[in-house]
Amino acid sequence: MEEDVKPTATLETAEGRTSRHPRRPDLSRSRILEAAVAEFSTKGFAGARVDEIAAKAQIGKRMLYQYFGNKEQLFQAVFEKVYTDIWEAEANLNLQNMPPRDALVALVTFVWRYYMAHPEFTKLLNEENMLGARHFRSSKVLREGSDKSQFLTEDILARGVADGTFRPDIDPVQLCLTKNAICYYYLMNHATSSHVYQRKLMTREALDARLAFNIETILAMVLARPVDDAASPTALPSHKDRSQELPD
Amino acid sequence: MEEDVKPTATLETAEGRTSRHPRRPDLSRSRILEAAVAEFSTKGFAGARVDEIAAKAQIGKRMLYQYFGNKEQLFQAVFEKVYTDIWEAEANLNLQNMPPRDALVALVTFVWRYYMAHPEFTKLLNEENMLGARHFRSSKVLREGSDKSQFLTEDILARGVADGTFRPDIDPVQLCLTKNAICYYYLMNHATSSHVYQRKLMTREALDARLAFNIETILAMVLARPVDDAASPTALPSHKDRSQELPD
DNA sequence: CAGCGTTGTAACTATTCAGTCACTTATATC
């Protein structure tokens, strides 16, 4: 990336014809994408600047439009990339061979570490939701490919129920959402939370403690317990109809 | 807010000199704030348009700048408002007189319902974190006033431990974060989640089911259990140093 | 009612930004 590629080349060509424009279509494309991931994830869709992306990618804006059409489609490509990336990583986990409890712990640990290592994923997921998931909806790749974690979780739960480790009445989707939630919220909102709770939340120790707490939380929810009606839904307080409908 | 305040008043005054400008500084100010909450929460800081806010507030842009200085300070005022609002609501809960378990359930229920009824709060909290909490930091009101939920939770936990209902080793801050997380994530990210899990997440039934699940999750974590080492941290798989430091 | 600070309006400015154009250069194929 740092060879002396002269911008418009041959201006000062001492020798005859300089190889002014080393054509690297694929490289250019991936550089644009990489720059766009950084820009969109730090500044959001509206805050992101196309010129910034082009500059970071060290290409002309023109090529960006050639490859991706416009800002909207570029965002879609970016979102597709980060989502398929995490799906791929997830697919390589191989939890089928582990005992259900270990598998569940490994899954939570994976999500935690992935979100930590890839803040751009959570930021972009967030942004996409602010935009009403319109890119998700219009993306063939995302609509057809699908998150395996629901099925991974289903499988783990089923095995755990079969061998008596887990409660039989856990909804895998709810569990997935909770698992993601407790990792995501902490990492996304640590800036305000660290002020509110007046505690450093991003030190090594704090991060380790959070992972441990998250694992405990998930396990506490699914582990079979001696007849304990403690958490039965019937114990809910009146939740009357204050809920308002939001479009789904 | 909804009395018949004529926007620019007496426009249709049949008689000579119209009383063009009914002065209502306080009303104007609150109308601007209200409009700004809506605009910032739906479009984010970068996506929000000052002219839109002025239009929604039925006011000239001039007054907006007079009252709030600039877009940045307006956002700060907005964020201060929604945050102090939820603190106030929280303070009125009166959980001190309830048995610890009921109090905890009531607290989770409150957060869930508040987030449901005030999507602008979660959206703005989110935006503020994307902006690195810079408005939080520079806000005297927010730095001095503080979230009671940590102390509420501390009190509830202490009482529960005392009467044997709860485990003695729960960190109230972690519990608060988890409580907020499981409510927040579901409501913020339902747009993509409903596609990923191919399930309607915002129907009355789904919302009720989620609240029930969230209550169960929190209770499962804190309720005292017969000697069960199930969730002990020692059971963690090696979590080696793959974690990378992020600034706090 | 005179004077004055505050509340308001409308038009304006300077900038920023997504997207385009005219044109050049490299590379693949014949």
Add this chain to the structure above:
DNA sequence: GATATAAGTGACTGAATAGTTACAACGCTG
């Protein structure tokens, strides 16, 4: 090597948009 096509560039454009200015009207205080 000729030719076509793809890769690339810098300057440009038109539309938004944050923030300002000149000016008018209100209504309070003396």
